[in-house]
Amino acid sequence: MRKVFSKKALREAGSGYLLMSPALFVLLLFIIGPILFAIYLAFHKVQFLGTTSFEFVGLDNFKRMLDDTRAKIALWNTVKYVAIVVPAQTILALVLAATLNAGLKGQKFFRIVYFLPTLTSSAVLTLIFMWMYNQNGLINHVLKFFGLPTYNWLGDPSVALNAIMIMNIWSTAPYFMVIYLAALQDIPDSLYEAAELDGANAWQKFWYITVPNLKPVTSFVVIMGLIGTFQLFDQSYIFSQGSGGPNNSTLTVVLLIYQYAFKSLGTMGYAAALAFALAIIILIATILQRKFSKEESLY
Known part of the structure; x- marks a missing residue:
């Protein structure tokens, strides 16, 4: 009708x-x-300097990725970074939130202190950590004081990416901690009281009550973490002065896209293809995470 x-x-x-x-x-x-x-x-070979031109090349830009060694290194660095940082920052955020929600003395003060890194510019934080990571910086002095080995955090390819991971876990966990703190307010106290009457200790209450009730929030935190970590750029750029060094150890996919787009002639189309491929990877990772979290919520 x-x-x-x-x-x-x-x-x-x-x-x-x-x-x-x-x-x-x-x-x-x-x-x-x-x-x-x-x-x-x-899908084009693009030339912006001089005479602007767009030459259709079909799938050539995507085929080029298969033979691009630096693209493979960047993808591996990014995946390794995501696989370590996302679980670490999620677990740390959850532990901090549960601790600050336990009714300890001065918890409001510690909430403010823990949240301060989130209020600081990412570039400023990176510069501060670069000073701390210096061979004669604060971290090496602390390690030396306790008799532990020191590292060339900025110049050693084996630890440079780890240095960025440590910095990002420390700076991003407080943001997700606040999200968890808000979610913890919605868990009924009666659940904890009933568990206490049944003889549950603090760990059992956390594992069997807090964690299951926070699954939807954890799913959100993981998805946001995936999106953010796959897009790592500014810290890697500042640490390596835009090169992705030392020895491509801090080269990420987004930094590589930037290099091809703005530092190489005639590779803007290839940079766009890399960006498109990265978007597909993030979409697939997000869909898989949502699928697994829904399956887990059934049990």
């Missing part, structure tokens, strides 16, 4: 779209438009 729209309904719909038009315009101009343009570039 054909639906007839009244003039009033059409007028209300038109008014609604008119009010939304500024937001829709911004969305189209700054989000949807650049995404579509990047996809267009991924």
Whole structure:
């Protein structure tokens, strides 16, 4: 049956779209438009300097990734970074939140102290840690004081990426801690009281009550962590001065995209193809995480 729209309904719909038009315009101009343009570039050989040209090359940019050694190194570094940082920052955030929610003295003060790294600029934090990671910096002095081996944090390929991991775990966990703290307020106290009457200790209450009730929040935290860590750029750029060194040990996919897009001639299309491939990887990782978290919630 054909639906007839009244003039009033059409007028209300038109008014609604008119009010939304500024937001829709911004969305189209700054989000949807650049995404579509990047996809267009991924299938072309692009030249911006001098005479601008777009040469259609089909899937050549994507085939090039298979033979690009630096792309493989960047992907491996990024995957290793994600596999270590996401679980570590999630577990640390959960432990900190549970500790600060336990009714300890001065918990408001410690909440503020733990959250301070999140308020600091990522670039400033990186510069501070570079000073601390210096061979004569604070961390090596502390290690030397306790008789532990010191490291060339900035110049040794075997520890440079680990140095960035430590910094990011320390700086991002407080943000997720606040999310967990908000979620902990929704867990009924009656559950903990019933468990206490049954003789459960603090660890049992945490493992069998707190963790299961926070599964939806944990899923959100992991997804946000995946998206953020796959997009690692600024810390790696500052640590290596844009080179991804030493010996490509801090080279990430986003840093490699930047290098191909703005430091090499005629590789903007290839950079767009790398960005498109990274977006697909993040999408797949997010879908898999949501699938596994839903399966776990059934038990």
